[in-house]
Amino acid sequence: MRIYMTVLAAMLASAGHAAETPPLAGNEIKIGYRESAAPFSFAEGQRPAGYTIDLCEHIVDAIRKTMAPTALKVTYVPLTSSDRVDKVKHGAVDLECGATTVTAQRAADVAFSQPIFYADTKILVKAGSGIQSIAGLKGKRVIVNQGAAGAPLLAKADLDQGLHIQFVKSLDTRESFKSLQQDKVDAFVHDDVQLARLAATSTSAKDFMLLNESLSSDPIAIMVRKDNPQLKQVVDATLARVAASGELSKIYAKWFMTPAFKFPMGAALKRSLKMP
Numbered sequence: 001m002r003i004y005m006t007v008l009a010a011m012l013a014s015a016g017h018a019a020e021t022p023p024l025a026g027n028e029i030k031i032g033y034r035e036s037a038a039p040f041s042f043a044e045g046q047r048p049a050g051y052t053i054d055l056c057e058h059i060v061d062a063i064r065k066t067m068a069p070t071a072l073k074v075t076y077v078p079l080t081s082s083d084r085v086d087k088v089k090h091g092a093v094d095l096e097c098g099a100t101t102v103t104a105q106r107a108a109d110v111a112f113s114q115p116i117f118y119a120d121t122k123i124l125v126k127a128g129s130g131i132q133s134i135a136g137l138k139g140k141r142v143i144v145n146q147g148a149a150g151a152p153l154l155a156k157a158d159l160d161q162g163l164h165i166q167f168v169k170s171l172d173t174r175e176s177f178k179s180l181q182q183d184k185v186d187a188f189v190h191d192d193v194q195l196a197r198l199a200a201t202s203t204s205a206k207d208f209m210l211l212n213e214s215l216s217s218d219p220i221a222i223m224v225r226k227d228n229p230q231l232k233q234v235v236d237a238t239l240a241r242v243a244a245s246g247e248l249s250k251i252y253a254k255w256f257m258t259p260a261f262k263f264p265m266g267a268a269l270k271r272s273l274k275m276p
Contacts, residue, residue: 022066024067024072027067027071028074029074030076031048031060031074031095032079032088032093032223033050033098034078035048036173039197039255040052040117040255041053041098051116051256052097055097055222055239055251058238058239058242059234059235059239060074063234079096079098080146080147080171081173082146083147085100086109089110095224096110096222097222099119100221100223101149101220102221103149110223111232112223113232113235114239115219115220117220117269119192119194120218121153121191122195122211122214123142123188124189124198124208124209125186125187125209125211126183126186127206127207129209131211132211137186139165140166140186141168141186142168142185143176143187144170144176145171145173145190146170150215150216153189153215168184173194174198180208197263217268219272222235222239249265249273
């Protein structure tokens, strides 16, 4: 605990120093989000909602304190799985508050916060499909979201194992799941938590099966422009403070431990929260 508090104090001090240089050039912060990445972010009425959105609201509050008494305008910008990295890289949004997996390729273009979640890339199929593993996808129609981390992983497995998968690309998670529901594809590859939630909250949860085999296990984080270290410092310090106060665990429970869907916090995230 002493080590953790030392790290937290250093991050908060760093954020305080960063406040000398404003984290934003103007009086507006543009928040990018995904419209169909529940429970991380999704469209709900006039504004988005979700686990990552709640965390980003704490970040916005921290930024407001560095700008007082100037009012801060918050603008929400919908993103897709294929354009989110470019929109952050080129400044169309300041924060990407969705469900983006940290990869080396993405890290070459953008900066990432400390992890806010750890997800396995898994495969969702119909319960009676007979598909039990990645090898069972041989010759099958498999849908992946364009730009998602699972796409290149599955492509590599396809090449390595000679599966001859029929790839189907999609821009929307809900549409991908709908294709599986309607038997237009045989499997859907995506983050396990989103696949589990889609199946659990559908009208026929028993009709779907999430395979045990994983293509990878990776952290999910908030994206920030690489050329704005001041904003990244505020992001990381805020997440550390929210984790230390126990608020992050409460936000997690709000979105992942509901009556309709339960996805307990994993060991990797628990370790990360103890040592940001």
